[in-house]
Amino acid sequence: MLKPFRVGLIGCGFMGRTHSNAYRRVNNFFDVQYEPVLQAICDNDQARAKSFADRWGYLSVETDWHKLVERPDIDAIDICVPNNLHHDIAIAAANAGKIVLCEKPLAMNAAEGEEMVAAVERAGVANFVSYNYRRVPAITLAKRLVDEGRLGRIFHYRANFLQDWTISADLPQGGTALWRIDAASAGSGVTGDLLAHCIDTALWLNGPISSVTAMTETFIKERRHQVSGKVEKVTIDDACAFLARFANGSLAIFESTRYARGHKALYTLEMNGADASFAWDLHDLHRLSYCDHRDDSLVRGWRSIHVTDSDMPYMDKWWVPGLQIGYEHTFVHQVADFLDGLAKNEPASPTFREALETQKVCDAVIASAKSGQWVEITSQ
Numbered sequence: 001m002l003k004p005f006r007v008g009l010i011g012c013g014f015m016g017r018t019h020s021n022a023y024r025r026v027n028n029f030f031d032v033q034y035e036p037v038l039q040a041i042c043d044n045d046q047a048r049a050k051s052f053a054d055r056w057g058y059l060s061v062e063t064d065w066h067k068l069v070e071r072p073d074i075d076a077i078d079i080c081v082p083n084n085l086h087h088d089i090a091i092a093a094a095n096a097g098k099i100v101l102c103e104k105p106l107a108m109n110a111a112e113g114e115e116m117v118a119a120v121e122r123a124g125v126a127n128f129v130s131y132n133y134r135r136v137p138a139i140t141l142a143k144r145l146v147d148e149g150r151l152g153r154i155f156h157y158r159a160n161f162l163q164d165w166t167i168s169a170d171l172p173q174g175g176t177a178l179w180r181i182d183a184a185s186a187g188s189g190v191t192g193d194l195l196a197h198c199i200d201t202a203l204w205l206n207g208p209i210s211s212v213t214a215m216t217e218t219f220i221k222e223r224r225h226q227v228s229g230k231v232e233k234v235t236i237d238d239a240c241a242f243l244a245r246f247a248n249g250s251l252a253i254f255e256s257t258r259y260a261r262g263h264k265a266l267y268t269l270e271m272n273g274a275d276a277s278f279a280w281d282l283h284d285l286h287r288l289s290y291c292d293h294r295d296d297s298l299v300r301g302w303r304s305i306h307v308t309d310s311d312m313p314y315m316d317k318w319w320v321p322g323l324q325i326g327y328e329h330t331f332v333h334q335v336a337d338f339l340d341g342l343a344k345n346e347p348a349s350p351t352f353r354e355a356l357e358t359q360k361v362c363d364a365v366i367a368s369a370k371s372g373q374w375v376e377i378t379s380q
């Protein structure tokens with residue numbers, strides 16, 4: 001008999017859909033001890049919340065998250081709203097004794113993140129941040145290869161996250177659809193939105209980052225704000241590139257922009273070790289490129305591993321070898337891991353405390369871009 005896991009999800013947008021789909025699918029594919037119950041959906045747009053409830057099968061609708069977090073029939077609050085709301089909702093939910101799942105980035109900045117960590121730890125509630133790329137099977141496989149020491153001493157890490165959707169100067173900023181272009185609701189631009197993913201994966205695969213030096217640029221300086229109707233200064237970073245040193249002595253280069261014409265969501269990463277390298281690309285997410293210097297020199301070279309065999313991470317739960325899965329499955333994987341961790345009292349990663357490390361790196365990147373100096377990062 002599965003235990004009910006009664007979810008109150010806040011935000012009916014992009015992530016509201018991926019998370020709802022994951023809750024609906026998880027018991028069909030994974031043996032976990034909980035069964036998600038879509039108890040309530042909350043969105044400040046009532047019409048949107050109602051039609052979302054109908055489509056996904058939520059049992060009730062709220063338009064005020066304050067009410068939702070106090071409801072006694074909810075076990076977990078899942079935060080899928082713009083970044084400026086994460087802090088207040090997470091703290092209120094923790095204070096109400098709820099399990100808290102939060103979309104990335106954890107917060108607008110590390111100071112907010114510290115308060116959120118303190119709240120969930122004080123309340124003793126399970127907590128999790130949705131850095132879903134860790135659960136792309138090819139990336140989980142890469143983590144296994146790194147942990148097994150197959151790459152040897154690590155020299156280099158490089159990651160890009162490239163998009164092109166803000167190039168038009170006519171695109172407004174702010175409001176429901178374009179909150180990402182307004183620092184008041186996003187915290188930062190590509191640094192917190194896209195590089196946060198790259199940083200989380202990097203910390204997971206290669207350990208702590210000790211220092212960074214960054215440059216950012218805002219190419220379009222003013223845009224009409226959708227809420228005020230006025231032309232206002234743009235305060236997000238449109239592009240960011242930074243160099244980093246890891247505590248293990250390796251060097252890194254990260255780049256993100258929304259001005260790379262032709263690229264829609266190109267997240268690429270590569271690690272180079274003394275013995276082997278791997279590379280991965282979100283546009284071909286089920287493949288891992290791997291090159292092992294220990295191979296016989298006659299056949300040595302880059303191989304493309306199709307990560308679909310049943311001994312590959314998560315793949316025994318899906319179809320048959322050779323058949324691939326996609327983006328939405330990463331959210332199913334994280335719900336499965338979270339519920340499994342809950343049953344075993346072994347928290348799934350990243351917890352709020354772990355995700356705070358990414359926030360510290362984001363803050364250091366923004367500070368370095370402002371000062372033009374290297375910035376040190378103290379991790380715990």
Ligand SMILES: NC(=O)c1ccc[n+]([C@@H]2O[C@H](COP(=O)([O-])OP(=O)(O)OC[C@H]3O[C@@H](n4cnc5c(N)ncnc54)[C@H](O)[C@@H]3O)[C@@H](O)[C@H]2O)c1
Nearest residue numbers: 011012013014015016043044045080081082083103104105
């Ligand atoms: N893990 C990932 O890969 C990933 C991808 C996209 C977004 N995100 C994160 O998910 C979060 C949401 O992003 P999104 O793309 O789903 O945004 P979105 O704009 O698609 O949806 C946000 C929803 O929140 C609702 N909302 C806004 N203010 C609200 C309030 N006060 N109360 C209730 N509902 C409110 C909006 O009406 C909208 O339905 C962000 O933190 C973002 O950084 C993560």
